[in-house]
Amino acid sequence: MVVDMINSIGVNYYQNMYVPSLKSMEKLPAVLKNQVNFTSAPANNSSSAAAQPTIIRTRLNSQEEKLYKTLQKELDKTSRKQLESLLKRGILLNSNSYNKTSVLDNLYKIATTQRAQGLDNKNILKSTIEILDNPFKSTQTFGDIPQEFKEKAIQTELKGSTNLVDRLKAEKDINVELSGSCPAASIEFSMAQKSPAEFTRFVEGLSSVNMSVDKGIKLSNLADNTLDAVWLLNAFEIPYEIKDYDNVELKFAPDKNALLRAQIQTKYQNGNERSVVDVLMQSTFMNVGSQQTYDSLTDKRAGKFSDQDTGLIEFEKTFTESVVDDKNKITITNQKINDNGFLAGYESDFGTFKRQILDTLKAGENIIIGYTFTDDTNKIVGGHEITIVGARQDKDGKTYFICNDSDDDYFGPIEYPEDYLLPKIHHATFPKFIVEKDIKFEDNWKEGLRSYREMKQSA
16 A cells, blocks of 8 residues: 655755765764675565575576577676576576566566667667676766767757757756666565566666567555546556456556666766666656656656656655555655754654664665755755665664665675664655554545645645
């Protein structure tokens, strides 16, 4: 069920502040941000805490051997080693995708079938394998637009206008310095880590000539009432086809300018910039959350649920995460923020919040959290989204949360002590079954509709 316990006081202020990238904030002290070693295997895709473990296959049958050898011929030495590692770790033959195709099946399609105009099979194949081998490689860092593509990008934004002011604005807007795509990058990371076959199926579809991928979900994972779930789909303007009373097939696609961004990264990716895979996945998820209004060239959006032009608000991120995972998701807001933008307290005690996080990890799921920065007066000065992927205790019983940050220029897990991170968490997204025993909540579609009406009335 898509629900969102948003504070009625201070929520609009938080939405305004919740878009800068972490790079615009003061870096966390090194002592609080330790780099750690972390190895993960694909989790099963059930929402039940008592779910059975996934069957892991590491041996190729005769048909799979043919596909494997074809891929090897297309790869350099580094990628071949990564492919071999995926096989040994049970990732390559994982088939936890919507249509039951495996990682290997979809990698083979990426390598051997036509990609969208200007995209390169080997580039996408290499990037996909790299992220599957280490999901922490996914990043939200935009690349610059080189001279070869600059005029085309400017003209795309101008939409026929010859006004000099419009041109100057377009030139500025396409040079994205601080990305607001952290929610989408967090969803991409979790998909690659927890559902590698579905991740690879998405990459194959989004980079194909059709530049789209179909996925079935249950309406009951959006709302208890079918009509409410359909209202949500219509509100977010995502193309869909109803199959029966509880099943619907959605069409996921990046925005119309994502191809140009992907073409640029195909030729000019360097340093810690996003890969073509990152571009296509993040633009798709941002497009879903922003009601199909995202622009990959400027990292800006429109849409009916937010009066800001960057990022996603909690309601939008929760909807996106729910339809991508096809699971009942609940976003719990724990920080109270007053009308002046100051942190004024918390909705629940840290012990309860910590238990919900640990229970979710035990159930084999990650937790995407939004956390805030405050100044010396407790005024909120910014926020960011990261993903909690694990936890450990030291010899004194203190818990450390192992996290992925898509904007820290480090392609590995980091950890934060509980007494540092818990007070900073503004909201976290949990499976419904984790939190329903602790709180009473209201359907997110009701909260979203009310916020939308209030925003229109105050405009």
